[in-house]
Amino acid sequence: MNLSAAEQRILDGxxxxxxxxxxxxxxxxxxxxxxxxxxxxxxxxxxxxSYKTIGDGGIVYLEHVSQGAKVRVPSxxxxxxxxxxxxxxxxxxxxxxxxxxxxxxxxxxxxxxxxCSCTPYLAxxxxxxxxxVAWAESSALSMVNSMVGARTNREGGPGALAAAIVGRTAxxxxxxxxxxxxxxxxxxDIDGSLFxxxxxxxxxxxxxxxxxxxxxxxxxxxxxxxxxxxAMAASGAVAxxxxxxxxxxxxxxSTEGLEVINIGDEELKDxxxxxxVVEDVELIAFGCPHLSMREVREMAYYLEGKVxxxxxxxxxxxxxxxxxxxxxxxxxxxxxxxxxxxTCMVVTPVxxxxxxxxxxxxxxxxxxxxxxxxxxxxxxxxxxxxxxx
Amino acid sequence: xxxxxxxxxxxxxxxxxxVLNEDFSFLGGVDTATGELRVGEGNISxxxxxxxxxxxxxxxxxxxxxxxxxxxxxxxxxxxxAETIVTTGAVIADIPLVDGIDIDAxxxxxxxxxxxxxxxxxxxxxxxxxxVSGIVRRGDDILLLRRSDEESHFPRMWGGxxxxxxxxxxxxxxxxxxxxxxxxxxxxxxxxGRSFLIRGDGIIWKVHPVLFxxxxxxxLNWEHCDYRWVxxxxxxxxxxxxxxxxxxxxxxx
Numbered sequence: 001m002n003l004s005a006a007e008q009r010i011l012d013g014x015x016x017x018x019x020x021x022x023x024x025x026x027x028x029x030x031x032x033x034x035x036x037x038x039x040x041x042x043x044x045x046x047x048x049x050s051y052k053t054i055g056d057g058g059i060v061y062l063e064h065v066s067q068g069a070k071v072r073v074p075s076x077x078x079x080x081x082x083x084x085x086x087x088x089x090x091x092x093x094x095x096x097x098x099x100x101x102x103x104x105x106x107x108x109x110x111x112x113x114x115x116c117s118c119t120p121y122l123a124x125x126x127x128x129x130x131x132x133v134a135w136a137e138s139s140a141l142s143m144v145n146s147m148v149g150a151r152t153n154r155e156g157g158p159g160a161l162a163a164a165i166v167g168r169t170a171x172x173x174x175x176x177x178x179x180x181x182x183x184x185x186x187x188x189d190i191d192g193s194l195f196x197x198x199x200x201x202x203x204x205x206x207x208x209x210x211x212x213x214x215x216x217x218x219x220x221x222x223x224x225x226x227x228x229x230x231a232m233a234a235s236g237a238v239a240x241x242x243x244x245x246x247x248x249x250x251x252x253x254s255t256e257g258l259e260v261i262n263i264g265d266e267e268l269k270d271x272x273x274x275x276x277v278v279e280d281v282e283l284i285a286f287g288c289p290h291l292s293m294r295e296v297r298e299m300a301y302y303l304e305g306k307v308x309x310x311x312x313x314x315x316x317x318x319x320x321x322x323x324x325x326x327x328x329x330x331x332x333x334x335x336x337x338x339x340x341x342x343t344c345m346v347v348t349p350v351x352x353x354x355x356x357x358x359x360x361x362x363x364x365x366x367x368x369x370x371x372x373x374x375x376x377x378x379x380x381x382x383x384x385x386x387x388x389x
Numbered sequence: 390x391x392x393x394x395x396x397x398x399x400x401x402x403x404x405x406x407x408v409l410n411e412d413f414s415f416l417g418g419v420d421t422a423t424g425e426l427r428v429g430e431g432n433i434s435x436x437x438x439x440x441x442x443x444x445x446x447x448x449x450x451x452x453x454x455x456x457x458x459x460x461x462x463x464x465x466x467x468x469x470x471a472e473t474i475v476t477t478g479a480v481i482a483d484i485p486l487v488d489g490i491d492i493d494a495x496x497x498x499x500x501x502x503x504x505x506x507x508x509x510x511x512x513x514x515x516x517x518x519x520x521v522s523g524i525v526r527r528g529d530d531i532l533l534l535r536r537s538d539e540e541s542h543f544p545r546m547w548g549g550x551x552x553x554x555x556x557x558x559x560x561x562x563x564x565x566x567x568x569x570x571x572x573x574x575x576x577x578x579x580x581x582g583r584s585f586l587i588r589g590d591g592i593i594w595k596v597h598p599v600l601f602x603x604x605x606x607x608x609l610n611w612e613h614c615d616y617r618w619v620x621x622x623x624x625x626x627x628x629x630x631x632x633x634x635x636x637x638x639x640x641x642x
Contacts, residue, residue, distance in 0.1 A: 025480040028397050032471050032488075054448060057421075057455030061481060064454075156447045158477045 001027055001170075002037045010166060018069025022162035029159050030170025039132045039171040043074045044164035045120050046112065047136035048157025050081035050347035051100045053371075059099065062106040065161070072167035075112045076120040078137045079290070079317075080104060081348050083340045084116075090340065091353050112164070116342040117319035119226065119290040121148070124321070129248050132175055134163035138233030139226060139289050139363065145240040147225055149248035151175045154239050174240060181253040182214035182242050189217055189264040195360055195380035197224040201231025202271040202362035203263050210237040214255050216244045226289045231362035275365040275378040281358040284337070284384050285345035287317030288361035296322055296339075299381065300329035308336045310388040313354070317344040336388065346371055358384050390517035390593060392494075392586070395471075396508035398479040398486035402465030406499040407436040410492050414445025415452040415478060424461035437501045438463035439492050443475030453478025465503045467492070467510060494586035494593050516592050519584075521564040522636045523550040525574060525601045531642060532607065533624060534571065535615040547617075548630035554597070560584075564599035572607035572616075582639030587632060598636040 003011065011027070013020040026038060048054050054062075081100045082092045092100075108114045117123055118137050121144055127133050129149035135141040136155045144150040153173040155163065163169040173179055186204055190196040197220055204213055213232070220228060220243065232238035242250040291299070296318060308314075314337025323330055323341045330339045345364055350357065350372040358377035359365055368374040377384075409429045419426055424434035434456075443449065453475070456462040466479055471488035479486040485505030495501075495512075502511040525532040533547045550571045554563040561578050568574050582598030607616050621642040624633065 021481070024399065025477060028476050028480045028486075029473060031395070031397055032473065032476055048447075048451075054451055057451035058448070060458055061451050061454045065481070156450070156473050156477060158450055158481060159473065 001030060001035060003027075007038060007168065016068050018065065018067070019166055021065070022069060022165035023168075025159060025162040026166060026168060026170055030172060033170065033172040035170035035172035037171050038168040039175055040167060041073055041134045041163055041169050042131045043125055043127055043133045044071065044160050045076050045078070045125060045133075045135040045137055045140055046107070046157060046160045046164065047078040048161070049078045049103060049107070049116055051096060051103055052081045052347055052349050054103070054157070059103060059106075061158070062103060066106045066110050069110055069165045071111045071164040073164055074125060075164040076123075076125045077104070077107055077112055077114060077116045079118055079344045079347050080116045080342050082343050084342045086338065086340065089338060090348065092349065096349060110165070115320040117290050118344065119292065119319060122222070122290075122292050123319045132169065134160045134169040136160040138239070139230035142229040142233055142239050142241065143226055145174060146229065146242065146247050147222065151180075154237070180240060180249060181212065182255055182258060183211040184208050184213050185255050185258045185260040186213045186215050187217055187260060187262045188215055189262070190268060192218070193380065194224055194227060196268060197228040198231050198360060198362045199268040199271045200263055201228035202235045202275065203267045205232035205234065205236030205238050206271070207261060208236055208238065210239070212240050212242070213238065214242040214244065214250070214258070218243060219246050223292055223295055227361055230289050234363040234366040271362070272378060275362060275376065278356050278375045278377050281312060281356045281377050282354040283313045283315065283345070283350070283357040284387065285315040285317060285357060285359050285364065286361075286381060287315070288344055288346065288359060288364035290344070291316060291318040291322065293322050293325060296326050296329050296333065300332040302382070303332055303336055303385070306389055308388050312388050313337060314388060315340055315345060336385070350374060360384065390512050390515050392490060392510045392512070394467075394487040394489035394508045394510055396505055397471045397476055397488055398484060399505040400483060400485035401502070401504050402437065402485045403500075403502040404435060404437040404464035406467075406495050406497055406501045407431045407433055407438050408492060408495050408497045409438070409440040411440065412442045412444040413440040414443070415449035415475070416446040418445070419452070419456070421452060421455055421459070421461070424456065431497065433463045434461045435464050437465045437467060437503065439467040439490070439495050441469045441492055443468070443472045445474070447474055449474045450478040450481065453484070454482045457482035457484065465505070467495070467501070467503060491586040494588045496588065512593070514591070517595060518592055519554040519595045519597065520551055521554060521560050521567060521597045521599050522548065522633070523564040523568050523578075523599045523601060524636065524640055524642065525550070525568070525572075525576070525603050526642070527602075527604055527618060529620055530618040531621055531624070531637070532572075533617050533619055533627065533629070534607070534609070534613040536630070537612055537614040540612060543630045545628070546630045547624070547627045548633055549636065560597035560599055564597070564601075568601060571610055571612050574601070574603050574605045574607055576601045576603045580640055582636065585632070585635055585639070596632070596636065598639045600640045
């Protein structure tokens with residue numbers, strides 16, 4: 001691999017052992033994928049935050065790495081295993097909470113912003129078109145690749161952290177324009193609701209795996225795009241998509257000769273049935289990915305004046321920034337459930353609390369059965385809220 | 390003998406090989422209190438752990454680091470193909486990693502030395518023998534030769550024109566020489582396929598697939614007793630030398 005003089009200096013240990021080790025990891029990962037050089041990044045987003053997913057091995061690693069390293073670019077964290085403030089209300093144990101707070105402190109000591117969200121692009125970490133970044137979190141990296149035109153591969157937790165520490169990542173895959181072309185055209189015929197975008201993502205991801213779809217027939221806003229991107233990354237491994245006449249790079253590539261797949265009512269119905277296996281649930285969770293400010297406002301508007309009549313638990317998961325910014329709307333939602341920040345239903349220890357849960361997010365409904373041993377129901381916000389009213 | 394692979398994670402390690410000829414997930418695949426494998430047999434601690442490719446949860450990277458802090462990690466890792474999870478774990482835990490190695494050629498118990506900076510695997514107790522396997526194509530058919538009873542290796546089996554490479558000889562020259570000796574066909578190769586390894590007792594054979602295009606009928610010497618022009622697909626039903634199919638695949642046949 002071709003390294004610049006500055007990179008070689010880091011690799012020679014002249015900027016400390018932490019930076020040397022981080023660069024070694026960035027270079028090793030680049031070698032696997034045939035990268036010829038490294039590219040400077042403008043931001044990083046790190047996964048590997050929840051104690052539930054990284055375990056004690058992860059803590060030992062972070063304790064080690066945080067001794068001698070600081071991040072060089074603005075870096076944000078993915079959701080953790082609990083609300084940093086309201087974890088007792090969630091039923092999280094003292095032991096879990098202590099370890100979780102320790103993990104977040106370790107990231108904080110390296111200079112990482114410690115509010116934990118899967119929508120950092122809505123909370124201050126928004127790259128610009130053409131920026132190279134190193135992002136983990138499959139839905140967020142798909143959003144910045146697609147809706148912004150920034151460039152990132154699907155980074156893993158330690159790789160993204162290493163990239164943040166040295167301010168560089170390996171230049172291969174989606175960092176190169178030639179790898180950002182669509183691989184399949186999707187003619188979408190959906191009703192345009194938020195939930196139909198969730199199911200569209202599920203249907204497309206399960207069909208195309210790690211391809212790059214080029215959509216016709218939709219014009220998703222950020223909320224619709226994020227639930228669709230999340231679903232495509234969970235049911236497949238989609239890291240980028242284009243929407244005709246809508247996303248910033250859609251006009252830069254040809255779709256000539258690409259396979260065309262049609263997704264309509266029938267495909268959405270199949271996707272819905274494949275995800276939704278139970279009727280009665282104990283927990284209903286929204287906010288996968290985290291609810292935006294607009295979503296919280298719209299939910300509050302919808303719920304204003306209505307009354308909850310069931311003891312089914314409801315979680316509204318969002319970022320700390322949104323929860324702090326909208327106290328009045330949050331108070332309305334709190335009459336129906338708990339507004340949680342810094343966490344979500346997938347990375348928190350739900351399995352110890354409930355057995356049957358529901359969400360409007362196809363991503364959540366993909367992971368709740370495997371990561372949280374849940375039997376799942378997948379339906380729209382309105383349909384699920386009618387259950388409790 | 391020395392095999393050239395690809396340098397992934399730096400450092401040098403010498404240890405006894407433990408082979409798991411499949412894809413492997415560190416999360417769930419190994420008991421982190423003992424280093425004992427949960428899939429397959431053996432303990433990876435201090436061994437040269439050879440498996441095809443990493444798979445499974447990304448938490449596997451931390452599992453490798455965790456094993457290292459408990460002194461239960463492998464001394465080195467050999468992969469057919471490195472991927473993100475194991476590479477990450479190897480780098481953060483300072484475990485040398487070399488990939489691009491045919492795991493099939495290794496046996497548990499082999500003594501091995503890997504160098505994660507040059508990408509080499511040294512097997513000091515094994516001898517390397519480089520052989521050529523020459524296939525002549527005529528239209529859609531290929532020429533297969535039946536080895537005579539006098540041959541010490543694989544008598545009566547069908548194969549290409551083959552033999553040991555001599556000192557200083559490349560696969561092109563060796564294959565042309567063997568072809569001329571064994572069939573009287575005088576030709577130069579049109580394609581050299583990627584080589585692969587076959588394991589024997591105390592020996593590893595490095596096989597170089599070589600393709601010729603020729604119309605001539607062969608004139609056999611003592612090494613063979615029969616020949617046939619067959620389609621590559623038909624060769625699958627014949628009693629062939631080991632991994633002849635691999636030779637054909639690597640020549641695009």
